[in-house]
Amino acid sequence: MSKTVAIIGGGIAGLETSIQLEKLGYDVTLYEKDKALGGHAGKWDRLFPNRRHATEVIDSLTSRIKDKVQINLAATVNQIKRENGSFLVEANGKSQKADAIVLTTGFELFPANKKEEYGYGIFENVITSAELESMFSSNGKPLMTNGNNPAKVAFIHCVGSRDEKVNRPYCSKVCCVTAVKQAIEVKEAIPTSDVYCFYMDLRMFGPGYEDLYKEAQVKGVNFIRGRLSETSEMEGGRVLIKAEDTLSSKPLKMTVDMVVLMVGMSPLPSTEKLLKDLEITPNNDGFVQVKDYHLEPTHTEADGVFVAGACTGPNNITDSVNAAHTAALEVHKYLTSE
C-alpha cells in the first residue's frame, strides 16, 4: 500500500511539493483554505524580475498535478493529531490519515491598518501593494476612487517590515523589488505620472533585480531616502505625506494622488494552532522554526513534519520552489527509512 502525505496549503510551495511527491509515487492529500489554488501569487498580476504573468506560473504548476493528488479546496485544517506513528488531519469535520506532513501554509500580508499614521482604511487613496496588483489585473492601471488617473504616486517601502513598533523587526525581502516593478508599471500605464519611492535601503538581492532598479531610474522613477512618518488627507482625496529627505537632512512634504503601502509578509495566525498541535515552537519572528537553518531547512523539530515556503519566513517564488523540492526528497527519505 502506498503511503500518504498531507500537504497543508496550496500556494507555490504546496503545489510544487505535491507534484514532486506524486512523481515519487506517494498519495498526496492537499488542503487549501481558499476556493482556488495558487496562494498569494495566484492573486498577483505580474512577477518580478521579468514581469511575466503570475497565472503562467500557477497554471504550469496546476497542470503538472495528476490524479494521485487529492485536492481539497475551501478546506481549513483545524487539527493535526499523532496516532500510532502516523497523523490524523482534520479539516471541515472530516479526518484523514497521513504518514507525513508538509506545512506549506504561507504567510499573510501585514495588516496595513496597524500603522494607523499611514491612513490605510481611513484615507481613500491609500492602498496596499496587493490592491495595486488587483487594479493592474482588472484595469491595467491604478485608478483613484473618483475614477481619475493618479498624476502623482508614492510607494512607501517597509510597511510592517523592519519596524519594532508593530512587532515586525525583520526585513520582508521581496517588497523592495516589488515596489520598483510596480513603479515601472505605473510609469508605463500612465506615462505622464510622477512616481516616487520612499525607501530606507533598497535590497536588490536577486538576479535581474538590480537591472530592474536601473530600468526604473532610466524611466524616471524618483527615489527618496526616507521613511514615511505620517499622512493626512487633502481636498479631492489627495494625500499629504511627510518624511525626512535624509540625503539632504531636511524634512520633506509632498501631496500625491495615491499612496501605495508595500506591505510585508507576516506569520499566518492560523499556522500557530497547527504548530501547537505538532509541538513545534515558532521562531523569533513568529514563523515556523526549521531544525537547522543551514543544513536542514525543510525539517522541523517534530518527527515526520516537514516545511517549505513562506511559512518559514519571507520568501520569493524561487525560494519556495527550491524548498519544496528539498522537502519532497526529505519526506521520501523519511518514509523509506522506516
Added chain:
Amino acid sequence: MVNFGYTTLPTHIHDMDKADLGLADSISFEDSSFNLCIACGSCTSTCTAGAFTNFSFRQMCHQIKRGENSQAIAESEKCMLCGKCTLACPRNVNTRNIIRLVRKANQTI
C-alpha cells in the same frame, strides 16, 4: 619667508584618525539603543522642532558618530523633549534619553 599669496584650505573631510569619538562611546555605553539607528529619518520628519528650525535628531546622532561634538551639543539644545520621535522610531531608539545624555555630557565637559 617669501609670501607668495597662497594658502592651504582647512580640510573638509571626516578625518577619522583624528575624530574625537569619546562622546559617541560614552553615549553608546550608557544607552546602547544609540547604536541601533538605521538613518530612516522618521524622527526628523515627525519632529515638532524640526518643522520650524533645522534641528534633526538623526543628523545630530550622526555628528556624534563622526566626532563633531560641539555641533551636536548645540543641536541638542533645539529639542523640546516632546517625544514624538520616540513613538516613530522603528528601531526603538530611546531618542529622548540620547538628548538627555548629550546635554549631560555638555554640563560635565
